[in-house]
Amino acid sequence: MMKLSRAEGDPRAANLASRLPSRPVVFAWDLHYSCNYRCPYCFYNEAGWTELAKKNLYFEPAKWEAVWSRVHDLYGRCQLRITAGEPFTYPRFDDLLARVSRLHDLQVTTNCSQSEAIRRAAERVDPATLEFDCTYHPLSGEFEPFADNVTLLRERGFVANVCFLAYPPQMGRMAEYKRRFARRGLYMNMAIFWGRWKNSQYPFAYTDEERRAIKETIGVEVGPETVNLEPLSNRGKLCGAGQRYAVAQGDGRVFRCGQLGHEGQSIGSLFDPAFCLREAALACEADYCRSKEFQVAWDETDREILLRENRLK
Ligand code: SF4
Numbered sequence: 482m483m484k485l486s487r488a489e490g491d492p493r494a495a496n497l498a499s500r501l502p503s504r505p506v507v508f509a510w511d512l513h514y515s516c517n518y519r520c521p522y523c524f525y526n527e528a529g530w531t532e533l534a535k536k537n538l539y540f541e542p543a544k545w546e547a548v549w550s551r552v553h554d555l556y557g558r559c560q561l562r563i564t565a566g567e568p569f570t571y572p573r574f575d576d577l578l579a580r581v582s583r584l585h586d587l588q589v590t591t592n593c594s595q596s597e598a599i600r601r602a603a604e605r606v607d608p609a610t611l612e613f614d615c616t617y618h619p620l621s622g623e624f625e626p627f628a629d630n631v632t633l634l635r636e637r638g639f640v641a642n643v644c645f646l647a648y649p650p651q652m653g654r655m656a657e658y659k660r661r662f663a664r665r666g667l668y669m670n671m672a673i674f675w676g677r678w679k680n681s682q683y684p685f686a687y688t689d690e691e692r693r694a695i696k697e698t699i700g701v702e703v704g705p706e707t708v709n710l711e712p713l714s715n716r717g718k719l720c721g722a723g724q725r726y727a728v729a730q731g732d733g734r735v736f737r738c739g740q741l742g743h744e745g746q747s748i749g750s751l752f753d754p755a756f757c758l759r760e761a762a763l764a765c766e767a768d769y770c771r772s773k774e775f776q777v778a779w780d781e782t783d784r785e786i787l788l789r790e791n792r793l794k
Pocket residue numbers: 715716720721722737738739740741764765766767769770771774775778
């Protein structure tokens with residue numbers, strides 16, 4: 482097992498645990514389909530950025546505030562996990578964050594490249610209501626400015642962690658990046674690649690050697706970061722996606738989860754005054770749960786009860 486020396490710091494000590502309270506309802510929100518990077522592994526390449534951009538809605542932050550205020554009326558304070566594209570390229574994103582964070586807890590996934598927009602948000606939003614998942618894309622962005630922005634967020638009191646994708650062409654440098662981040666006092670989480678590379682479908686195509694290398698970089702045999710390295714199907718299992726978890730796409734349409742996000746599968750729209758989530762959990766209809774959404778579709782207590790009653794197996 483690869484070991485990091487003390488001189489390189491203890492990366493585990495610097496992985497900040499989320500301070501956001503558990504909420505009964507979680508939304509993933511695809512804010513817009515636009516990004517300043519074009520990473521080869523992005524799943525939006527497949528659908529096509531030009532086609533996806535037709536769904537983009539560039540509203541004033543006050544309009545989004547009104548939309549999420551209706552959701553607050555229904556479910557109280559929820560957790561919104563904002564992704565895009567790159568959320569910080571959305572116009573007046575700092576204002577949007579400031580307004581919506583008064584209603585809901587926010588978690589933003591970012592490539593951490595938009596230094597000025599990040600600085601503005603850090604100055605305006607309460608760190609108790611906003612956290613960051615910072616994905617490093619070495620094929621598109623420079624290391625030092627990225628690490629500087631993550632460090633700035635941490636200095637301002639935000640939970641901000643680093644993530645690195647186990648995409649085959651960049652796996653050769655993952656241990657090196659893990660050490661470089663550790664020297665900056667940052668823990669680097671590994672994410673498992675879902676997609677095609679060289680006509681092979683990942684994560685199924687990882688070789689035994691690659692799986693070993695990923696686990697060595699993570700530093701444990703089994704843990705939250707190794708979920709999806711050995712994908713399991715949840716098809717037919719009861720799932721809270723659509724009931725206590727949902728994905729809001731850029732055009733406001735809501736879907737049970739990322740896997741069940743195709744035409745004809747929408748369960749409503751944020752812009753419909755009658756919008757609400759499903760009353761009960763439903764069986765999973767997807768082959769694989771790719772983004773750990775099954776895990777967030779339950780809160781801990783419910784998951785324990787359901788597991789005890791053998792209803793999740
Ligand atoms: S793919 Fe995952 S989140 Fe979606 S319904 Fe199936 S288990 Fe639930």
